[in-house]
Amino acid sequence: MRRAFRFQLRPTARQVAALTAMLDDHRALYNAALQERRDAWRHPSRTSVRYTAQAGQLSEIRAFDPDQARWSYSSQQATLRRLDKAMAAFFRRVRAGQTPGYPRFKGRNRFDTVDWPKDGDGCRWDSDPNHPTRTRVRLQGVGHLKVNQHRPVRGTVRTVSVRREGRRWYVVVSCADVPTEPLPATGSAVGVDLGVASLATTSGGVHYANPRFAERAAGRLAAAQRDLIAVEALNVGGMTRRARARPDPDAPGAFLPNGQGAKSGLNRNILDAGWGVFLNVLHAKAESAGRVVVEVNPANTSRTCAACGHCAAENRRTQAEFVCTACGHTAHADVNAAANILRVGLARQAAQAA
Numbered sequence: 001m002r003r004a005f006r007f008q009l010r011p012t013a014r015q016v017a018a019l020t021a022m023l024d025d026h027r028a029l030y031n032a033a034l035q036e037r038r039d040a041w042r043h044p045s046r047t048s049v050r051y052t053a054q055a056g057q058l059s060e061i062r063a064f065d066p067d068q069a070r071w072s073y074s075s076q077q078a079t080l081r082r083l084d085k086a087m088a089a090f091f092r093r094v095r096a097g098q099t100p101g102y103p104r105f106k107g108r109n110r111f112d113t114v115d116w117p118k119d120g121d122g123c124r125w126d127s128d129p130n131h132p133t134r135t136r137v138r139l140q141g142v143g144h145l146k147v148n149q150h151r152p153v154r155g156t157v158r159t160v161s162v163r164r165e166g167r168r169w170y171v172v173v174s175c176a177d178v179p180t181e182p183l184p185a186t187g188s189a190v191g192v193d194l195g196v197a198s199l200a201t202t203s204g205g206v207h208y209a210n211p212r213f214a215e216r217a218a219g220r221l222a223a224a225q226r227d228l229i230a231v232e233a234l235n236v237g238g239m240t241r242r243a244r245a246r247p248d249p250d251a252p253g254a255f256l257p258n259g260q261g262a263k264s265g266l267n268r269n270i271l272d273a274g275w276g277v278f279l280n281v282l283h284a285k286a287e288s289a290g291r292v293v294v295e296v297n298p299a300n301t302s303r304t305c306a307a308c309g310h311c312a313a314e315n316r317r318t319q320a321e322f323v324c325t326a327c328g329h330t331a332h333a334d335v336n337a338a339a340n341i342l343r344v345g346l347a348r349q350a351a352q353a354a
Contacts, residue, residue: 001178002155002174002175003175004173004174005172005173007135007150007172008168009162009170009171011142011146011169015142015145016169018143019142019164020164022071022141024108025067026071027108030106030111031105033054033083034103034105035105051081054083058076071140072116075115075123078114078115078116079114079115083103086103090102112163112164112165113161113162113164116139119159122140123138123140124137126138127149137171139162145171147171153173153175154178155176160174161173180288181288183291185227186227187227189227189346190229191338191339191340191342191343192232192282193302193335194278196210197319197334198334200278201334201338203339203341227291228292228294228345229282229291229294229345230296230342230344231279232295232296232298233295233297292349294349296344297344302337303316304340306339307329308324308327308329310324312326316333318333319333
């Protein structure tokens with residue numbers, strides 16, 4: 001598996017100045033490349049500038065500008081790729097009919113990261129497993145920086161990133177072939193229902209309160225991970241998208257009410273609950289512990305009786321109360337939904353195994 005390790009740097013005053021200059025020069029490169037793309041698109045010929053063409057100009061830029069020449073060539077390529085990904089995401093949103101959000105020029109406080117795509121190319125991670133206090137990371141143009149390595153780095157270092165957060169500096173090393181640490185098998189399984197009132201509810205009836213910090217909740221849930229975890233396959237981005245405008249056919253230029261006000265409140269609650277972060281952490285923890293996460297379609301899981309299978313909107317009377325109109329089964333609505341999620345997850349796993 002692949003995993004990232006984050007450590008605080010201990011730079012000297014001279015190194016802080018060099019790191020700051022490095023960020024400024026990479027930001028200038030990003031903004032200049034963005035300006036070139038904007039100018040080319042505004043030209044009557046509608047010329048399209050791509051990463052390959054801009055990366056090909058790096059040699060000339062470095063020969064002309066001594067400040068740019070002192071930094072790693074590969075890190076500058078990574079900055080241009082960063083812009084290329086932002087442009088690709090913009091056009092993807094345009095094609096999907098979403099609010100596109102054209103890439104913006106980066107101010108001093110909006111560009112805080114420099115990446116090196118390969119360890120050993122402009123950077124070098126130098127770690128001594130027997131003496132963590134001696135760990136260094138060498139960056140071209142900056143020098144050897146002390147690293148506060150508070151835990152061992154496992155696997156093979158592939159990429160290195162340096163990030164500024166306030167007055168502190170951090171290094172992030174992304175490693176491949178990180179060995180997993182499987183937990184003992186329990187032979188059990190659990191279904192998890194995500195909500196706003198409770199961040200997560202298990203099929204066993206355990207509610208995890210929404211603390212507004214998804215990582216903390218995921219840590220508590222990870223302690224009880226089993227052989228199988230079934231969760232809802234949620235498209236958080238789609239769920240929090242703005243409601244489509246409804247043009248008024250009787251009044252050109254006017255629009256009918258579309259419920260955006262109510263949806264905005266729900267969107268804030270969904271984003272505040274941190275479902276996306278929770279699921280990302282859950283997947284990572286499960287993979288590290290040798291557990292299986294199965295995503296299932298959440299359709300009708302909240303209105304289907306976990307006891308008899310009867311599905312009706314009337315079954316869920318309130319957000320918390322579930323009473324089956326067919327068999328009379330009663331349960332907390334989230335617990336009932338989690339039990340359905342577990343049932344569907346087990347069935348899907350059995351089908352895949354077959």
